[in-house]
Amino acid sequence: MQAGQTPDAGVNQPAANGNLQQNGANGAFSGKLFYEYTGYTTLDLATGAKRPYLPLTTDRFSFSISSDGQKAYVAEQLTFGDIDRGEGTHRYIVVSTHNGQQIDTFPGSPGSLSGMAMNLSPDGQRIATGLLRNGWNGDAHLVVENRHGEVLFDFTEAGYTGAFGWLPDGRMVATDADGWLTLIDRNFNPVRRIRQFSGPGRPGRMQASPDGQRLVFNWNQRIYVMNIDGSNLHQVATSDLWESDVAWSPDSRWLVLAHGESTCPQLTIVNADESMVDVSYATRDPRAHQVQAATGYQGKLEPVCGRSVSWR
Template identity: 30%
Template sequence: MKLSVRLSSALFLLISILSLVACGGGGSGKGGGNKGGSDGGPNTSAGGQTNPAFPTATPANVNGGYKGSLYVRYSDGLGRLDADTGIMEFLYNSHEIVWASKDGEILSTVSLDYYDGNFVRVYDSRGILQYTFKFNGSPTGVPKVSPDGKVIALGYNISRGSRGVALFSPNGTVIRDFVDDENGYLNGYDWTNAGNLILIQGNSFSEVDFGPDKDYASGEPVVFASTTGTPLNLELSPDETRLVFDRIADDGFRHIFVMSKDGSELQQVTATPGEAEYDPTWSPDGGAIAFRHGRDWLGCALGYVGGICYGSCPTLHAVAANTSMANVATGNPVFFVREVQDNTYYTMCAFGPPTWTETPALEPYESGTAMEGEGANRGLTGKLYYAFTQTDFLSLDLVTGVEQALNTIRSRYITNPHVRLNSDEVVFERASHQLPGLADNDQIIIQNFAAQEIASFYIEDDFTAAGPELSPDGKWVAVEWSPLSRNSPSDGPVVTLFDREGTFYNDSRFVNYGDYEWASDGSLLLSRFHRLYQTRALNVSDVTEIASFPATIFNIAVSPDNTRVAFSMANHLWVSDINGENLTQLTTSGGSEWNPEWSPDGRHIAFTHLKNGTDIHGAWVVPADAQRAYVGEAGKVPSSAASVRGGSGFIAVSGPLNWTE
């Protein structure tokens, strides 16, 4: 698995998306590392009025007793925060901003990529992509899918000083375009449950009725209310009787306002002196409003170092909807929305507008068969082999917790070492830039654990070679190989076979396959995007599709009895029967999970977990019959996922794991 990140330092690009993402392309570890919320202080607002208070955070009451899911772009990407438990589930690694339907079943995002263009993507509740399209222009809001799922509304800059709201079909065709006129900018939009469109234009609120047949090319805006202060970021309440938005107040700063849908009963909810609140969203029951509050966005965007944001990035807060003139700076009655990680409360940085929804109908958390027993790792047996950095290859006795550095490889630069099943042989790659005079050649080395090199060979004319794996009988080395002389630059990676002397097997040029894994019966499994294939004769004329999945799969691993397969999909681990049936999400977390490896008895799966806010992969294990097991300590949510323990505690790894008897 190769990941890459591109960070733009062009200041004008950051400024151009200020209205959407207050921290530009930066990231932050939980509001700069602040822990806990702000629950203390008198129960009064800045104006001296008594307001409803939220209880102090406890494991049983994390976020004021409110329920539902908050979708937001946070430090690691797009995530879903369960308000009740404080659990953050990572969905997608992206610099996009997100919206969700009120039932939480549909997610939509828009990218902020000024080099490759902007893309709208629509996902299901598990973060699995349903469709995408590219559009021209820079977004001024989030894409909102109509209740019937046929149209996506998106605000964007038409030209300098001009904004519009376009209605797109799922294939990206523009059905309708609402543009600015003499009444002012188009600054906000939302859907009613009946599929009408609410718009803000200038200081006026209007509604577009598309008729009973939902002819989205027809209908005109009809003004129903107005205010002052250039309202933005509109959302209709769940019962459709009230509107929430931010607008410029008398102090010259943006604050949160609520009014009835007929334009009466205007109420200023927040009033932090000298600071702004914006991007409001209703709780599912309409009793609270979450919003962003932040300052010094430029310091955050330019001061991001090592996961810490030097500056006050926008933080996520909530307040009772009937509050008036609340002061975020004094805390009560406003509180920080909190995430629970390792039984510690963290405030939430929000790098895009939040959406508060009902909790989607996902599979429940299930721990699976309990891991109980003596020894360092809850009764688990066998040995784990793994790399730590590019020079250390180690083994871990799961019973005793003793780690041992294997001097067979130590001091060499290694990539993705692979231990052959039920043997003491390990194969690894030594990259070309570590071989003087051999810039276009990678070396494949087979060694045993007695410091003996058994075989080695060079792959010539190599663009990149990665992940060598020995077949169960030891005759073949499978390698991802992209030769410089490949047929076409458009050809993707080539999975091919070499014998132990380095002779290329001509019939094994498997083009455009992204991953591979030997089964214990000697067949080779290959993946291409969301499909799984198998070859038993090990040649290109004998490749059979055996399964199809909802999204692209990575890091495939076959169970010892060859009946099940584990893989990473949508940033977490999944398992299914070898034919794709009985698909189950195995893990979830605020980070991501990769590199599954079955235990020799097929009852457990080890994997690597990238923790939120870090760049460290840790080794974990989970029962193979678990479902959405949360990786980490998470208060109210039971989890059977356990960190693999060595003599010094936590095990950090780089690359895949190998689990043997």
């Protein structure tokens, strides 16, 4: 077998935590997936056990999972008012991913949630999200809030209008209108430009690997990986529809992708070193592992649909 090649079906693969184990519901992959689909849900990869822990409501716009996987931070719209004038108010609730019990709550800054995916800092003290507010002419601004309801930094006002994400050490990356991805320090000062992206789209859903060495993101409805310095850019997957979401495994070696119809985005695991893995619905690519849960009759394994996926 060549380096970087995924073992054939039936062979134990390295588990996400770096240990080997007997084949489970999803081969040798372990850890938990957290996602949204008809409710906020956890899935144990080893056993295939799926458990909802919080129901969906129309006022819960987005969520992000803590680094240890124990808590979900959920953005909740409290009042709406005139959205174009940003008259709404919002807050964040913190719930247990085991049973949905509320652990904490803290206010958001004035303004309405735009609906974009929120992004929790590694230490759980800051939230990057999109807001609508009076004076912004109906445009959503990308901001970072703290747990006291204060805006610490407005990326949009500073000229960064594209994707942004956290690094494990608390620094950030953000994309400007010209397509430049820039490294930002903890005080929101630009450190250096990483890479310029051209074409009709800009990168989205930017995520750093847990070891801080690589970035994964959605670009023109496809998933790409590159080194943190901008080198070794490659398209990881291809499909007959689109790839909407992605998350790193805890050991920074694997990716779980959400792809396909928006009504049921299927979850598939691929090696982050691979290129052009076919994750289409009818794929026979041995490098693509379809995530399964024990949800069928008598625990039969079935494919999983999910959005806004995380892996811990």
